[in-house]
Amino acid sequence: MxxxxxxxxxxxxxxxxxxxxxxxxxxxxxxxxxxxxxxxxxxEGEKGETKLTLRAAEGYDFKALAAKLGDGIDVVARATHAVLTVPAGREAEIRAQLAEVAPDVTVVGAGARMELYKEVGxxxxxxxxxxxxxxxxxxxxxxxxxxxxxxxxxxxxxxxxxxxxxxxxxxxxxxxxxxxxxxxxxxxxxxxxxxxxxxxxxxxxxxxxxxxxxxxxxxxxxxxxxxxxxxxxxxxxxxxxxxxxxxxxxxxxxxxxxxxxxxxxxxxxxxxxxxxxxxxxxxxxxxxxxxxxxxx
CATH class of the missing domain: 3.60.20.10 (Aminohydrolase, N-terminal nucleophile (Ntn) domain)
Structure with a gap:
């Protein structure tokens, strides 16, 4: 269907x-x-920046996560998802950090302009x-x-x-x-x-x-x-x-x-x-x- x-x-x-x-x-x-x-x-997207759409459990503190990743990271949380805006040159580094400090967080999408959201319901x-x-x-x-x-x-x-x-x-x-x-x-x-x-x-x-x-x-x-x-x-x-x-x-x-x-x-x-x-x-x-x- x-x-x-x-x-x-x-x-x-x-x-x-x-x-x-x-x-x-x-x-x-x-x-x-x-x-x-x-x-x-x-x-909208900014030159030299990448948006990473993240998903985690309900109530997850995405702002605290962004703080752990260092300076220059912007975060907008929406329910179980959040969009991290990171310097494009640091994308691989940020992904590696996420895997280490937040293994319970999933990256569901990435790009200069794309934001991606999905849930049961x-x-x-x-x-x-x-x-x-x-x-x-x-x-x-x-x-x-x-x-x-x-x-x-x-x-x-x-x-x-x-x-x-x-x-x-x-x-x-x-x-x-x-x-x-x-x-x-x-x-x-x-x-x-x-x-x-x-x-x-x-x-x-x-x-x-x-x-x-x-x-x-x-x-x-x-x-x-x-x-x-x-x-x-x-x-x-x-x-x-x-x-x-x-x-x-x-x-x-x-x-x-x-x-x-x-x-x-x-x-x-x-x-x-x-x-x-x-x-x-x-x-x-x-x-x-x-x-x-x-x-x-």
């Missing part, structure tokens, strides 16, 4: 509303996945818990999960991120993810959970490390990933969509001069501004769709 939504803004004037719009889209997908939810938002509650409606940015993706093949845990919730400013949400199932996982391990790409969706995210990271663009990596996945799936992917500057060659999972898109939007069902798009004038279409099977701010 599961539900996916994504929103890529072309119109800068809508950026303060990104979180509010994405929250509304996410809320309509509760029926497709009430077990857990998550989202990634691409907001109704999608509407998860959105409120992390104040999604108050976030601004250029684009974002979100996911509601119905756990049919693994336990209902935060680790199993989407999005999954295995590369800087890169994340993936997935509706479907991969039949060869064990084989792909072994190949990723040999290539040095870490996959931390048992979820096949993280394997898909890791696959894209692996191909891009080999010099492929995201679009090319998505094309490669049509040959290397077996199963039925819809992927919605976010990068620092872009937003991509891919359905498998059979395309049995539902998907609908809307495009206007102001935005591109994706939903597992049309009702996720119905509340967007100007939707009555949008080009509404179903993405074709085995076709890569990608929009990039850098090319705008």
């Amino acid at each position: 599961c539900g996916i939504v994504g929103l890529f803004l072309k119109d800068k004037s809508l950026e303060p509303q990104l979180g509010e719009l994405l929250s509304g889209m996410l809320g309509t997908m509760c029926g497709r996945g009430p077990d857990s939810a998550g989202f990634a938002v691409y907001g 109704m999608p509407t509650d998860v959105a409120v818990r992390f104040d999604l409606a108050k976030m601004s940015g250029t684009h974002g993706v979100a996911h509601t999960r119905m756990a049919t093949e693994s336990a209902v845990t935060t680790n199993g919730a989407h999005p999954f991120s295995t590369g800087l400013d890169q994340c993936l949400v997935h509706n479907g199932s991969l039949s060869n993810h064990r084989t792909v996982r072994r190949n990723l391990e040999k290539a040095g790409v870490k996959v931390q959970t048992e979820n096949d969706s993280e394997v898909a995210a890791g696959y894209l990271t692996w191909r891009m490390k080999e010099g492929r663009t995201l679009g090319e990596a998505l094309e490669d996945s049509l040959n290397d990933l077996d199963g039925f799936y819809t992927f919605v992917v976010g990068t620092e500057s872009g937003f991509g969509v891919l359905r498998d060659p059979i395309a049995c999972k539902p998907a609908v898109m809307a495009e206007t001069d102001q935005y591109v939007a994706f939903g597992s069902e049309y009702r996720a798009l119905a509340g967007l501004p100007g939707i009555e004038n949008a080009k509404i279409f179903e993405p074709e099977p085995a076709k890569v769709y990608f929009w990039d701010r850098a090319a705008a």
